[in-house]
Amino acid sequence: MTSDTVTLSFEIFPPKTPAATATLAETLDALAPLPVSFLSITSGAGGGNAGASAATAAAYGSAIGAPPRPHLTCVQGSQEELEELVASYLALGIDRFVALRGDAPVGMDSYEPRADGFAYADELARALKAWGAEDVAVGAYPETHPDARDAAHCRDVLKRKLDAGADRILTQYCFDTDRLLRWADELREDGIDAPIGVGIMPVHNYEQIKRFSERCGAGVPAWLGEALGDVAPGSPEAFERAAEIGAEQCRRLVAAGLPHLHFYVLNRSALTQAILQRLETGPVPVRWAA
Numbered sequence: 656m657t658s659d660t661v662t663l664s665f666e667i668f669p670p671k672t673p674a675a676t677a678t679l680a681e682t683l684d685a686l687a688p689l690p691v692s693f694l695s696i697t698s699g700a701g702g703g704n705a706g707a708s709a710a711t712a713a714a715y716g717s718a719i720g721a722p723p724r725p726h727l728t729c730v731q732g733s734q735e736e737l738e739e740l741v742a743s744y745l746a747l748g749i750d751r752f753v754a755l756r757g758d759a760p761v762g763m764d765s766y767e768p769r770a771d772g773f774a775y776a777d778e779l780a781r782a783l784k785a786w787g788a789e790d791v792a793v794g795a796y797p798e799t800h801p802d803a804r805d806a807a808h809c810r811d812v813l814k815r816k817l818d819a820g821a822d823r824i825l826t827q828y829c830f831d832t833d834r835l836l837r838w839a840d841e842l843r844e845d846g847i848d849a850p851i852g853v854g855i856m857p858v859h860n861y862e863q864i865k866r867f868s869e870r871c872g873a874g875v876p877a878w879l880g881e882a883l884g885d886v887a888p889g890s891p892e893a894f895e896r897a898a899e900i901g902a903e904q905c906r907r908l909v910a911a912g913l914p915h916l917h918f919y920v921l922n923r924s925a926l927t928q929a930i931l932q933r934l935e936t937g938p939v940p941v942r943w944a945a
């Protein structure tokens with residue numbers, strides 16, 4: 656029996672209510688014993704939050720014992736505003752970021768770059784490196800971004816972001832592991848060899864994930880519905896099945912040479928912990944690397 660070495664990162668969103676703040680604090684506490692390579696913090700995702708201030712991001716990082724990695728989007732501010740925000744992060748020693756375009760605000764049909772901003776994530780990634788960022792991650796889409804002409808265009812856009820100085824890739828979640836692995840092979844064939852953190856979405860609630868996936872262009876395969884559609888959300892059975900589904904995907908990714916797992920924690924720890932525990936105790940147990 657051999658072991659595989661895996662690195663972990665977690666993604667959270669800044670909470671908006673005192674109750675949600677308390678839940679996040681418990682989550683960070685519960686996940687802190689794991690060797691997390693970074694904690695990414697969303698900004699404006701789904702129109703839902705405004706991102707974390709530098710002090711808040713630093714506090715989240717301290718709570719979990721990992722470097723915080725704020726997400727920045729082109730829609731979030733003018734070039735000048737983003738430079739000021741980044742300066743405030745750098746002043747607290749936060750020098751890792753996720754550079755993203757962001758989406759059209761609710762009510763607008765399609766994305767329009769702001770006149771005073773960066774049009775696309777490649778421009779933001781380049782600016783971040785120029786402003787002193789140590790490490791910049793960019794988004795990527797195994798099932799093709801909804802605005803991309805086709806899969807080849809989507810890979811070209813990714814290549815442009817890496818050519819602009821981005822250091823690593825974080826993927827949208829993709830439940831179809833075969834497709835994900837084919838996509839990773841295609842990147843390599845295109846000469847894209849940056850580290851890939853594969854987005855893992857624990858399925859807390861099947862109906863919710865179906866609705867959310869429609870909005871972000873991720874597929875929900877029929878087998879997932881068959882596996883989870885008949886159990887009550889929140890029930891112990893739904894939890895066990897979702898944990899095994901997540902663990903099985905992670906095992907396949909690790910076995911196929913994709914050993915960085917980026918968990919969409921959604922500010923709740925239990926399902927992520929259950930998946931990780933299965934990886935630690937499975938037939939080919941994983942070892943965590945910092």
Ligand SMILES: Cc1cc2nc3c(=O)[nH]c(=O)nc-3n(C[C@H](O)[C@H](O)[C@H](O)COP(=O)(O)OP(=O)(O)OC[C@H]3O[C@@H](n4cnc5c(N)ncnc54)[C@H](O)[C@@H]3O)c2cc1C
Nearest residue numbers: 697698699700726755756757775776794800802803825827
């Ligand atoms: C890991 C991850 C984390 C995320 N976190 C957040 C978050 O915190 N907040 C949030 O609001 N959203 C977030 N998103 C969602 C993301 O903002 C959206 O998917 C957005 O629509 C695309 O962002 P991007 O950075 O991938 O865009 P880009 O790489 O800029 O590309 C998006 C599309 O724009 C077009 N395009 C790109 N460059 C050019 C160009 N030079 N000329 C013409 N067309 C071009 C292409 O059609 C491309 O498909 C996240 C996504 C991922 C994968």
